Amino acid sequence: MPNMSLQKNPMPSQEPEVRNKNFLEVALGYTEEMAVDEAQRCLNCKNMPCVKGCPVNIDIPGFIKEIANRNFEGAYGIISKSSSLPAVCGRVCPQETQCEGKCVRGIKGEPVAIGRLERFAADYHNANFKGEPEKPASNGKKVAVIGAGPAGLTCAGDLAKKGYEVTVFEALHLAGGVLVYGIPEFRLPKSIVQREIDGLKAIGVKIETNVIIGRTITIDELFEQGFKCVFIGSGAGLPRFMNIPGENLKGVYSANEFLTRVNLMKAYKPDSDTPIKENKRVAVVGGGNVAMDAARCAKRLGAEEVYIVYRRGEAELPARAEEIEHAKEEGIIFKTLTNPVEILGDDDKFVSGIKCVSMELGEPDESGRRRPVVKADSEHVIDVDCVVMSIGTSPNPLIRNTTEGLETNKHGCIVTTDESGLTSREGVYAGGDAVTGAATVILAMGAGKSAAEAIDEYLSK
Numbered sequence: 001m002p003n004m005s006l007q008k009n010p011m012p013s014q015e016p017e018v019r020n021k022n023f024l025e026v027a028l029g030y031t032e033e034m035a036v037d038e039a040q041r042c043l044n045c046k047n048m049p050c051v052k053g054c055p056v057n058i059d060i061p062g063f064i065k066e067i068a069n070r071n072f073e074g075a076y077g078i079i080s081k082s083s084s085l086p087a088v089c090g091r092v093c094p095q096e097t098q099c100e101g102k103c104v105r106g107i108k109g110e111p112v113a114i115g116r117l118e119r120f121a122a123d124y125h126n127a128n129f130k131g132e133p134e135k136p137a138s139n140g141k142k143v144a145v146i147g148a149g150p151a152g153l154t155c156a157g158d159l160a161k162k163g164y165e166v167t168v169f170e171a172l173h174l175a176g177g178v179l180v181y182g183i184p185e186f187r188l189p190k191s192i193v194q195r196e197i198d199g200l201k202a203i204g205v206k207i208e209t210n211v212i213i214g215r216t217i218t219i220d221e222l223f224e225q226g227f228k229c230v231f232i233g234s235g236a237g238l239p240r241f242m243n244i245p246g247e248n249l250k251g252v253y254s255a256n257e258f259l260t261r262v263n264l265m266k267a268y269k270p271d272s273d274t275p276i277k278e279n280k281r282v283a284v285v286g287g288g289n290v291a292m293d294a295a296r297c298a299k300r301l302g303a304e305e306v307y308i309v310y311r312r313g314e315a316e317l318p319a320r321a322e323e324i325e326h327a328k329e330e331g332i333i334f335k336t337l338t339n340p341v342e343i344l345g346d347d348d349k350f351v352s353g354i355k356c357v358s359m360e361l362g363e364p365d366e367s368g369r370r371r372p373v374v375k376a377d378s379e380h381v382i383d384v385d386c387v388v389m390s391i392g393t394s395p396n397p398l399i400r401n402t403t404e405g406l407e408t409n410k411h412g413c414i415v416t417t418d419e420s421g422l423t424s425r426e427g428v429y430a431g432g433d434a435v436t437g438a439a440t441v442i443l444a445m446g447a448g449k450s451a452a453e454a455i456d457e458y459l460s461k
Contacts, residue, residue: 003040006109011116020299020330023185023268027091032072035120039068041112045104050114053102055446056089056154058082060099060114067117076125079118084157084200085150085179085445087126087192090119092183093442094320126195133202139163141459144227146213146399149177150441151233151432153197154448155455156205162456166204167227169211174264177235178433178441181264182256184293186300190263214402219428229427229455232414233448236393236433242285246343247389251277251351255286255294255390262297279386281305283354285340286390287312290438292323294388295332306332307382311339311359311372335382337361339372343387353381393438403428413437420454421447429455 012028013019019026030038042064050060059078066075079086095101095115103111143159145152148170156166174180179193201207213219219230239254241247258276261267265274282298284291287310298306308327310317314336317324328334337359344353358378361370400408407415407424414423414430421429431447433439 002043003037008110008113009034009038016329023300025189026186029123030116030120035067035117038113039064039117043104049102050099053098055442056082056449064117072121072124075121079121084154085196086118087122088196089442090115090122091188094440135203136161136163138165142227144222144230147177147233147235148175148207149233149235151444151448154445155231155452157200158449158452160204167206169213170209171212173209175207181260184263184297214398219403228459231451232430232434233432234399234434236395236438238394238396240392241389244342246345249343249345249351250349251386252343253388255290255388258294258388268301279303281384282386283307283309283382283384284388284390285309287317287319289319289323291390292319292327294390296327296330299330307335308332309335309338313337316369351385351387353383354387355381395434411437419450421451
């Protein structure tokens with residue numbers, strides 16, 4: 001009999017006043033009993049609307065049925081047919097707007113906790129599977145993948161399973177892309193990411209770090225070395241700023257730098273080589289998931305007050321509802337309908353405050369969201385000693401500037417002809433943030449998956 005409870009099984013987690021002082025994972029995961037109970041809420045719909053909401057088309061009812069039957073390893077096997085990073089996706093995907101957003105159980109009550117069940121299956125496998133995955137026989141064809149983030153790793157994994165000799169070229173000293181430098185440890189432990197990467201290596205994926213495409217080697221030179229296709233999954237790591245006075249003051253960070261120093265360089269550890277100055281009051285400008293991550297990191301680094309400064313209202317915050325809720329529980333202060341106009345400094349050129357104006361929402365803009373309009377006589381100052389800018393990123397121009405015939409748009413994103421990721425250069429495919437601009441992990445994975453299928457079709461002719 002199905003479990004007809006209208007509510008999901010709640011996710012066990014650290015208490016807010018404990019977790020906001022450490023970098024341990026916030027969500028603790030389902031027990032076996034909780035997972036089975038939650039899986040029994042699935043109605044196994046014939047038309048499977050949840051699958052239509054998944055960018056990588058996981059057989060969601062199939063793996064949930066296996067969990068309900070206590071075949072946890074079988075559930076993982078079903079997921080891994082479609083996803084190269086199941087333990088990652090179960091933690092950071094915006095399920096509420098994708099698979100769970102399509103779940104029939106959500107019409108009268110809460111949808112099935114698909115993401116939590118995916119995480120459970122992946123964690124169960126990682127804790128209990130002791131063997132090595134089978135390495136496919138090589139077909140002798142070499143493919144280069146640029147960028148070891150979610151798009152690149154997905155593309156590499158899918159191609160390796162088909163027998164291609166795949167080499168991933170990563171600019172940083174560690175593979176993982178945004179999974180290691182952007183998403184904090186308390187949301188996505190780096191041991192989880194490394195486990196997924198080790199799994200890809202076990203099936204034959206080669207990863208070369210400290211290789212900057214366009215400097216160390218060019219795309220043209222990759223073809224000269226015998227690679228038959230190239231996939232560009234280099235992400236969007238170039239930060240944007242507001243171009244307001246004071247952005248060059250000491251204590252102003254881009255979210256990319258701030259999070260990279262915290263997550264990749266472990267700035268929160270006492271012996272870190274790249275420590276972040278301890279700040280008492282921090283303003284994070286922006287309202288997306290990256291802004292929530294930066295704010296929650298600042299709190300864990302010892303800040304007494306941390307503000308999210310966002311020019312629209314709370315209803316318009318683009319971050320996941322779960323991340324907003326966690327931030328509030330941890331003591332982050334939300335200053336919505338507030339827009340910075342100047343960053344103030346002291347005599348030593350350190351940040352001393354952020355001058356803002358209050359906003360109100362007017363008519364919708366081209367994105368469909370109501371446009372923020374400045375309120376008259378609303379200028380005010382928030383007393384802070386650190387500002388983190390989290391207002392978006394764009395692709396680094398290095399690859400497009402060193403690759404002849406690669407078409408890009410006005411935002412610097414690579415132009416593709418269709419969903420396959422084919423670019424204006426024959427044999428060159430692209431996907432993820434390098435094409436769309438900053439988006440979600442799962443959308444980047446979907447792009448990597450589509451490109452792998454297209455590359456296989458192209459090289460099989």
